[in-house]
């Protein structure tokens with residue numbers, strides 16, 4: 001795994017668990033702060049300035065507003081995949097390279113390597129990821145998460161529809177451990 005992935009993956013995983021976790025004791029405070037910021041244009045501008053430069057630099061973020069990096073090994077499915085897939089590789093990659101842009105590694109190949117490095121490949125099979133919520137385009141994904149507007153709060157019905165028992169990734173993860 002490239003050095004950049006080795007450094008960024010644990011960092012982003014840790015940050016995500018700290019700031020974007022509904023079970024965190026800080027979650028009610030994040031929600032209150034998000035509500036206050038979302039209520040006025042200055043607050044939303046502040047969030048844009050706080051969120052976008054960091055995510056643009058680290059992830060190539062395109063401000064889809066419905067962030068799904070936690071499903072893709074903390075890589076962006078919008079900038080990283082020409083097909084914007086959120087539920088796994090399209091099946092067209094060869095030797096880990098993208099079929100649309102053969103000079104780039106498949107984002108799902110990278111995600112698998114990242115998860116395998118910490119023995120968490122089975123996370124790729126934890127339910128289906130609901131479709132992107134296009135109505136959130138160009139809004140703050142951080143506010144949308146904490147205010148329950150994104151797919152993580154609104155996609156429960158779809159996310160429970162995964163064929164987990166037949167998932168070959170789960171089997172290979174079990175063999176590896």
Ligand code: SF4
Pocket residue numbers: 055059060061062063064065066067068069076077078079141
């Ligand atoms: S908000 Fe959307 S475009 Fe930005 S990093 Fe997350 S998934 Fe990618």
